[in-house]
Amino acid sequence: MIPSFYESFGLVAIEAMACGCPVVASRVGGLSYTVEHGLTGLTVEPRQPERLAEGIRQVLGDEDFRRTLSNNASAPTASS
Numbered sequence: 001m002i003p004s005f006y007e008s009f010g011l012v013a014i015e016a017m018a019c020g021c022p023v024v025a026s027r028v029g030g031l032s033y034t035v036e037h038g039l040t041g042l043t044v045e046p047r048q049p050e051r052l053a054e055g056i057r058q059v060l061g062d063e064d065f066r067r068t069l070s071n072n073a074s075a076p077t078a079s080s
């Protein structure tokens with residue numbers, strides 16, 4: 001979970017995804033480019049904690065979806 005108001009690049013998200021950890025992040029700055037919504041993680045509008053909680057619930061509540069995000073995020077060509 002990366003609930004940033006601003007993120008110039010999003011290195012934490014990239015590192016987490018490289019380790020196969022699904023990411024739920026605010027759709028700001030570099031995060032909107034590094035986290036591909038629904039493919040490598042989920043992005044939500046910033047400053048909306050309810051949406052962030054929904055994204056977290058979605059990832060935690062669906063094992064197949066979580067596994068898919070994890071596999072896509074850690075794949076060498078995920079963002080190519």
